[in-house]
Amino acid sequence: TLRMYPVLPFLDRKCDADYKIPGTDVVLDKGTPVVIPMLGLHYDEKYFPKPDEFNPERFTNKKSFNDSGLYYIPFGEGPRICIGERFGMLGAKLGLVHIISQFILERTPDTPVPLEFEPKSFILQSKVGLPMKFKEIIQKPA
Structure with missing residues (x-):
């Protein structure tokens, strides 16, 4: 899901040394601001075939993928990687487990x-939120 909907659609960095872009005559001077279009990379068919499809199996073989x-x-x-990555992922997983253990989620x-x-x-957010129907899972006593 983070491939399709990253929190930030881009990253910004600064060149820490002069860099010649391979195959061109373009040189980025030290200190030049650079914008990395994460959303563009994550939806590029060259790297992710059928990018509009949610396919978690594409990440199964981590070694070859990395x-x-x-x-x-x-x-x-x-x-400059996000220092909250582990904390954010843990919180998201715990929240998701809590929700799906008690509710069935349906589109409206x-x-x-x-x-x-x-x-x-600035962050990636839906224009209208994400309307969903929560149906409580009622467990019968054993």
Whole structure:
């Protein structure tokens, strides 16, 4: 899900040394601001076939996936990687387990498919939220 809906659609960095872009005459000087379009990378068919499909199996073979390059970077990478990655993932997993153990989630007629994003938001967010129907799971006594 973080591939399709990363919290931030881009990362910003600064060149820490002069860098010549391979195959071009373009040189990024030290100190040049660089914007990394994470959403663009995550939806690029060259790296993720059928990018509009939710397919968790594409991440099954972590070794070969990680060897292919830095195309999946929802928390950034390197010295400026998000320090809250582990905490955020743990919180999301605990919350999800709590919800799906007590409720069945269903789309409503108001649930947008596909999601449309708020273009002026700094973080990636849906224009209308994510309307869902929560049906409580009623467990019968044993």
